[in-house]
Amino acid sequence: MVSTVSTGSTTGSENRFVYAPALESRSVVDIRSSYGLFIDGAFVDTEGGRSFKTINPATEEVLAEVAEATADDVDRAVRAARRAYTRVWSRMPGRERAKYLFRIARILQERSRELAVLESIDNGKPIREARDVDVPQAAAHFFYYAGWADKLEYAGLSTAEGGPPKPLGVAGQVIPWNFPLLMLSWKIAPALACGNTVVLKPAETTPLTALLFAEICQQADLPAGVVNIVTGAGETGRAVVAHDDVDKVAFTGSTEVGRLIARTVAGTDKKVTLELGGKAANIVFDDAPVDQAIEGIVNGIFFNQGHVCCAGSRLLVQESVAEEVLDRLKRRMSTLRVGDPLDKNTDVGAINSAEQLAKIRELSDIGEQEGAGRWSPACELPAHGYWFPPTVFTGVTQAHRIAREEIFGPVLSVLTFRTPAEAVEKANNSPYGLSAGVWTDKGSRILWMANHLRAGVVWANTFNKFDPASPFGGYKESGYGREGGRHGLKAYLR
């Protein structure tokens, strides 16, 4: 058990308001000691026989042994998906497919507490976020695409010959560990709605909610083979992406792996969508609604421990208000509660893995060596598990590595600008282009900025706001293709 450590003002003498531990019960989840692969509607053993452990990053406790799918296992899964595609799913009328998707969406809601607790345990994210963001958004995605399943002819898409759009076939999907269930739903819901079947590989550090989702597919009586889940690490992912009978590859993860995938599928007729890294600029003007901007900065970089591809990891603040904004930000950061992810009052949970923690530490040390000012609120971290305090670097310039490289942790780099043009120039001066935030009370400036920022999403006076109806995706090295909304259908139709 991890102790919840509150920082700053909530600790102290007895006349202070100290929040007692408010732990969400683990009893709602039933984690098995070992898991097989989900192929053709059933849990099966791997043919290679190897397995790996998934742990709770907040305690380093081993949660379960999970099968590591070999290339042969992936082949079995793809064959099952092909069979289901040819015999059942592609022939089924859209309104019938919709019934399954609606059913899955409702089960996600019914079992939301179970899913939220399991996600928090396996990933390290605060239960509050898993409960209020991940799971409701995942269900919303299924509801949204269920609605499209019988209306694809009206989505403004058509085949090359001008007929109604058709599914692609078997989709091979590889998802990251930062929003395991939510990324799964971003991938599976549109694929199924459009009539495709899928082979999905969850991340090796967070396979458990995908395996619970497999049970939900059984509970929903989804025809066997429509959804197949193959667990494993990089080798398994490579086998999914490289398989000859996969028609479509969808990947969310690092730009590095995205490049490998693009190389693997080059020269084939597979369709690809890649949603990769980011180094988003969160731009605060001197006329910003300052209290909400502070919340947006905090939400932009400390939400989900900063394990967010669209995180607002570069704060660009107008020089005339930089000092005030920083003072307010630091004050707000000292009220962040870092600790046990299952405590309902925790704001910042555990870093997902030892490997990720090492990367965050390395880049933060580099930031310090490069001369940036490092600050974290007074914050006692639990003795076990992987933890990193919310951190802000000041005096950062475009020449610092921490302003250019994706840290994927709770680390904010603060830069300043003088004019809107300079803000745009600095924001766009990045190999990435996934998202950006603009904070100003002036509507015309918001529109001007949005037109000039080269980012897939520009949030105005908010950050990290998602809706299934809104497309999401990147410019430049942040990937290509769009997920979500009507645009997201295009990735799964021809």
Next chain:
Amino acid sequence: MSGDPLVLPSHLADATGSDSALRRFLHGLPGVDQVGAEARAATLATRSIKTTAKAYALDLAIRMVDLTTLEGQDTPGKVRALSAKAMRPDPADPTCPHVAAVCVYPDMVATAKQTLGDSPVRVASVATAFPSGRAALDVKLADTRDAVEAGADEIDMVIDRGAFLAGRYLAVFEEIVAVREACARLDGTSAHLKVIFETGELQTFDNIRRVSWLAMMAGAHFIKTSTGKVQPAATMPGTLVMLEAVRDYLDAAGRMVGVKPAGGIRSAKEAIKYLVMVNEVTGPDWLDPEWFRFGASTLLNDLLMQRTKMTTGRYSGPDYFTLD
């Protein structure tokens, strides 16, 4: 005359020199984004307050209640009953704290004062042609002096919302200053002044932030959301904006100002959400009846029921708590 002279740092004093200076200052305050403010309040409302934290919060909330009756049908008997309850909210449990104050109309102040005797429970009186504030200034000042002379410890005045919405900020400012002076007693002390905005009529968060600064610069000891006679009365996001204002005013002017949401807070659960908000927005220095109050009547019984549940493990029926 005033026992509590109003001293403003020069940069704020300059802003109150003329109508146009005051307008420039108030309109120069950072804007409030409605969606963001509402989202922040909603997130704070998800805090889970259990066991020891809940016990602490319940007792604190009881100590912060301004137990209120502001009805045309108020009688001395009703006010005496309310005052008795204010001193001993739970007759069955001597460890239960008393509330902060009773809040009545000016003509009931003497009755309340008499019943409360030398108990630490204070008497707050609404004044200045409450609740609409539609009267000539000298009538409002006479109303205030009446209440103070009758022994009111605290005056809850209403601002002239018409003047504020018409953009006559200096008129609102000067009226608050005048009422503050009318709060002075002969012995050189003075009654504490709470300034009611009626946020339900001002409506926008930008207005709430501006009127908060205006009232604080005019010398308010407390800023208060509502009369309870207009819907919506107190809201979490509206109170959030006021808490941010008092926090920032302490930095700017070096003076602490209290906050009182009033009207519409009926359950212990809601009250605890407000306390969480105070704790995380202004910091714990405001977690004291001197700096935060609830203007309420029915809230108290729910706080008492929850308190009894905490100590006995069981809910009692409403008949076990006094009605007054």
